[in-house]
Structures are given as C-alpha cells and as structure tokens.
Amino acid sequence: MLKAYPGDVGDIDQEKLAACIAACFECAQVCTACADACLAEDMVADLRACIRNNLDCADVCAATGAILSRQTAGDGNVVRTILEACAAACKACGDECAKHSDMHQHCEVCAEACRRCENACRELLAAL
Amino acid sequence: MLKAYPGDVGDIDQEKLAACIAACFECAQVCTACADACLAEDMVADLRACIRNNLDCADVCAATGAILSRQTAGDGNVVRTILEACAAACKACGDECAKHSDMHQHCEVCAEACRRCENACRELLAAL
Amino acid sequence: MLKAYPGDVGDIDQEKLAACIAACFECAQVCTACADACLAEDMVADLRACIRNNLDCADVCAATGAILSRQTAGDGNVVRTILEACAAACKACGDECAKHSDMHQHCEVCAEACRRCENACRELLAAL
Amino acid sequence: MLKAYPGDVGDIDQEKLAACIAACFECAQVCTACADACLAEDMVADLRACIRNNLDCADVCAATGAILSRQTAGDGNVVRTILEACAAACKACGDECAKHSDMHQHCEVCAEACRRCENACRELLAAL
Numbered sequence: 001m002l003k004a005y006p007g008d009v010g011d012i013d014q015e016k017l018a019a020c021i022a023a024c025f026e027c028a029q030v031c032t033a034c035a036d037a038c039l040a041e042d043m044v045a046d047l048r049a050c051i052r053n054n055l056d057c058a059d060v061c062a063a064t065g066a067i068l069s070r071q072t073a074g075d076g077n078v079v080r081t082i083l084e085a086c087a088a089a090c091k092a093c094g095d096e097c098a099k100h101s102d103m104h105q106h107c108e109v110c111a112e113a114c115r116r117c118e119n120a121c122r123e124l125l126a127a128l
Numbered sequence: 129m130l131k132a133y134p135g136d137v138g139d140i141d142q143e144k145l146a147a148c149i150a151a152c153f154e155c156a157q158v159c160t161a162c163a164d165a166c167l168a169e170d171m172v173a174d175l176r177a178c179i180r181n182n183l184d185c186a187d188v189c190a191a192t193g194a195i196l197s198r199q200t201a202g203d204g205n206v207v208r209t210i211l212e213a214c215a216a217a218c219k220a221c222g223d224e225c226a227k228h229s230d231m232h233q234h235c236e237v238c239a240e241a242c243r244r245c246e247n248a249c250r251e252l253l254a255a256l
Numbered sequence: 257m258l259k260a261y262p263g264d265v266g267d268i269d270q271e272k273l274a275a276c277i278a279a280c281f282e283c284a285q286v287c288t289a290c291a292d293a294c295l296a297e298d299m300v301a302d303l304r305a306c307i308r309n310n311l312d313c314a315d316v317c318a319a320t321g322a323i324l325s326r327q328t329a330g331d332g333n334v335v336r337t338i339l340e341a342c343a344a345a346c347k348a349c350g351d352e353c354a355k356h357s358d359m360h361q362h363c364e365v366c367a368e369a370c371r372r373c374e375n376a377c378r379e380l381l382a383a384l
Numbered sequence: 385m386l387k388a389y390p391g392d393v394g395d396i397d398q399e400k401l402a403a404c405i406a407a408c409f410e411c412a413q414v415c416t417a418c419a420d421a422c423l424a425e426d427m428v429a430d431l432r433a434c435i436r437n438n439l440d441c442a443d444v445c446a447a448t449g450a451i452l453s454r455q456t457a458g459d460g461n462v463v464r465t466i467l468e469a470c471a472a473a474c475k476a477c478g479d480e481c482a483k484h485s486d487m488h489q490h491c492e493v494c495a496e497a498c499r500r501c502e503n504a505c506r507e508l509l510a511a512l
Binding site for chain 4: 257258259260261262263277281282284285286288289290292293295296297314318321322325326327328360361362364365366
C-alpha cells in the first residue's frame with residue numbers, strides 16, 4: 001500500500017516503515033491470541049501479568065500500526081511518542097512471555113513477535 | 129497461534145478460521161491506508177464515501193480479527209453476527225473502492241483485500 | 257458533536273443515535289475494566305467466560321461507537337449489521353455478568369452497562 | 385468501576401485516574417466525529433491535517449483509555465509512555481483544531497476535548 005500512496009511519503013525509510021507496520025499488526029494479533037490462550041490454561045491464576053501485558057501490548061500495537069499506515073499531514077511528535085510506547089509495551093510483554101516460554105508455546109511465539117515488533121519500532125525511531 | 133492454543137478449539141474448521149483472522153487484520157491495515165491515501169488525493173471531495181467506508185471497514189475488521197483470535201468460552205451468536213457485520217462492511221467498502229480502481233491503485237488493492245475478507249467471512253459463516 | 261455536524265444527518269432519530277453512541281463508549285470502558293477486575297479475582301479460573309465476553313463486547317462496542325459517530329456517506333447495511341452484532345455481544349456479556357452480580361460488584365455494574373447498550377442498539381435498530 | 389476493583393490499585397491518585405480514563409474515551413469519540421464532520425465540509429481539501437490528527441488522536445486515546453482501565457499487574461513504563469503519546473496526540477490535534485475553531489463548531493468542541501485530555505494525561509503523569 002505504501003507504493004500506492006499518491007503523495008510524497010517524505011524522507012522516512014520506506015522499507016523500515018513497511019516492516020514496522022507489518023510487525024505491529026502481527027504483534028496485535030499474536031498478543032490477543034496469547035491473552036486468550038493464557039486464559040485457557042489451568043494455571044491461569046499464575047498468568048495474570050502475562051494476560052495484562054498481552055492486552056496492553058495488543059492495544060498499543062493496533063494504534064501504532066494504524067498511525068504508521070497514514071502518511072498524510074502527520075505530526076512527528078505523535079509518531080515518535082507512539083513508537084516509544086509501542087517499544088515499551090512490546091518489551092514488557094516480551095519479557096513477561098519469555099519467562100514461561102518453556103512451558104507455553106503460545107508465550108514463546110508471542111515473545112518472538114514482541115521482540116520483532118520492539119526492534120522494528122526502535123529501528124524506525126532511529127531512522128526518523 | 130491456533131496450534132499453540134492449550135484447549136479444544138471445537139468443531140470449527142481451523143484452516144478457514146486462520147484464513148479469516150489473517151484476512152481481517154490485512155483488511156484493517158489496507159483500509160486504514162486507503163482512507164489516508166484517498167485523503168491525499170487532489171479529488172478528495174469526490175472520495176468521501178470511499179473514506180467513510182474505509183474507516184468503518186477498518187473498525188469492523190479489527191474487532192472481528194480480535195474476536196476470532198479468541199477460542200475460550202465464546203458466544204456463537206456474537207461470532208456469527210460480527211462475521212455478518214464484517215462481510216457487510218467489506219462488501220460496502222469493496223464495492224465503493226471498485227468504482228475507482230482504474231484511477232487509484234490504492235483503491236484497487238483495497239477492493240481486493242475487501243473481497244478476500246468478505247469471502248473469508250462468508251466461508252467461515254458457512255462452516256460454523 | 258451531532259449538532260455540530262455540517263451536513264444533513266438524514267432521517268435518523270438524533271436523540272436515539274446520541275444515546276446509543278454514549279452507551280457504546282460507556283460499555284466499552286466498563287467491559288474493559290470488568291475483564292481486568294475478573295482477572296484480579298481469586299476465582300479467576302471460574303470467570304473465564306466472563307472475561308472472554310467482556311473482551312469481545314468491548315471490541316464490538318468500540319467499533320460500533322466509532323461507526324455511529326460518523327454521519328458522512330455511510331452504508332445502511334453496515335450500520336444495521338454492526339448494531340445487531342453489538343446487541344448480541346451486549347446480551348451475551350450482560351447475561352454472563354448477571355450470573356455473578358451478587359458476588360462481584362464489577363459484574364453488577366457491567367451487566368447494567370451491557371443492558372443499557374443492548375437496549376440502545378435495539379431502539380436505534382427499530383428506528384432506522 | 386475503579387471502586388469495584390477487587391485488588392489494590394496501588395498508590396495512584398484514583399480521582400486523577402478516573403478523570404483521565406473519562407477524558408480519553410470522550411476525546412476518542414469527539415475526534416472520531418470531528419474527522420467525519422471535517423470530511424463533510426465543502427473545504428475538506430483544506431482540512432486534511434485536521435482529519436489526520438483526529439484519526440491518530442482517536443486511536444491513541446482509545447488505547448490509553450483501555451490501558452488505564454486496567455489495574456492488574458501492569459507495567460509502569462507502558463503506562464508512562466502511552467500517557468506521553470496521548471498527551472502528544474491531544475496537543476497536536478488540539479492545536480490543529482484550534483486553528484479553525486472560529487469556522488467550524490466541531491473543531492471548537494474537539495479542541496476543548498483535546499485540551500481536557502492532554503491536561504488529564506499530564507496531571508496523571510505528574511502524579512505517578
């Protein structure tokens with residue numbers, strides 16, 4: 001879709017932008033599914049922090065993915081701060097999921113999606 | 129993520145479910161970007177219906193993608209009615225975008241994403 | 257905001273529309289908070305269905321509130337089907353929360369918000 | 385709903401928290417409606433920056449409102465950075481809307497909602 005944009009997308013690195021958009025939407029989906037899979041575990045009571053971090057991360061990733069999908073007349077400070085928030089949410093969720101990656105495959109998959117998205121956000125931030 | 133779910137996902141066709149989840153998240157992203165690309169067009173005043181349909185479709189697809197990502201203790205009627213709403217939003221948006229696919233590449237890409245998502249929703253509905 | 261809309265909002269009953277928008281945003285907030293409060297309960301393992309219904313209902317209410325907030329060039333079928341989905345999600349969540357309203361105040365508050373929103377959706381549907 | 389939370393909400397100022405949650409949901413609704421009202425204006429081509437800022441602000445406010453609605457096992461850094469992003473989005477949107485508050489009542493209402501939400505975010509940040 002970036003190539004079909006009729007205007008000028010500015011100086012932003014388009015490859016990193018496209019990678020970050022994809023990572024945000026993927027992470028939003030995976031975190032939503034991980035929260036639900038944690039909820040289905042027998043030991044759900046031990047997974048409260050994981051579920052909370054999943055839900056927050058899904059919300060921030062969805063908002064970030066939408067904002068990055070827009071190229072028209074945006075505000076640099078909004079883009080920067082939402083990328084910071086997204087990296088923070090992905091780090092918190094990835095760290096939490098990594099704690100029980102051995103035990104739960106969904107947390108392993110989720111920790112990886114969070115790392116990818118955190119890295120994509122930080123690389124885009126560095127390129128702004 | 130579906131394969132990592134710890135519980136029983138029930139009788140639902142998992143391939144169609146996974147395809148529909150992917151189509152919903154893709155369509156949410158593409159519609160968000162198409163609304164923004166329409167906004168950047170010189171003829172934005174002629175694209176009001178397209179932008180409106182894009183925004184509605186993005187919202188419904190995001191909600192549907194999230195709901196379908198959950199397998200725990202859901203309500204059949206909620207799943208059915210949100211799939212109906214998603215198919216309706218994708219049809220409305222796809223029809224509108226198709227009207228100016230010749231002129232705007234972003235509308236062409238969006239019309240295709242909407243058709244894929246509409247079909248995925250209808251196939252999943254038929255398989256429920 | 258409805259009164260500040262520059263165009264013609266059509267034949268729709270503006271009072272019912274405004275009430276439904278407010279009910280959707282309220283219900284989205286309350287369901288998000290109820291899912292979190294259920295997660296904090298000692299008996300979280302018994303509240304899985306409540307949390308799932310809360311999360312779905314929050315997603316559908318947020319999408320419905322956004323779509324109803326738009327008056328420009330919308331599609332009647334999209335509005336109708338999303339209102340049906342919202343009424344279904346509010347009914348499922350309200351019924352589930354009502355089962356343990358005695359025990360959990362957050363479920364009591366949530367059941368009431370769901371009932372209000374379900375009724376607001378049905379009244380708006382009847383007035384379309 | 386804060387009073388019905390079964391756990392300990394911690395040291396956070398509950399009045400400021402409740403005010404910020406309400407401001408986020410209100411601002412999300414008003415920004416969604418303002419984007420749509422701008423789209424309906426004859427001079428829509430001059431309102432591109434306003435629509436873009438409205439859409440971004442609605443997305444960030446919705447995510448922030450949801451995150452603040454959760455009290456269980458959250459991450460301080462996520463809360464802080466999303467509040468920073470929300471204040472930035474509200475400032476950008478409020479500034480843009482304020483430029484044409486004289487001409488468009490919806491922008492006047494929206495500028496006010498953005499200011500309230502920006503202030504609520506900053507006050508909560510200061511109280512963390």
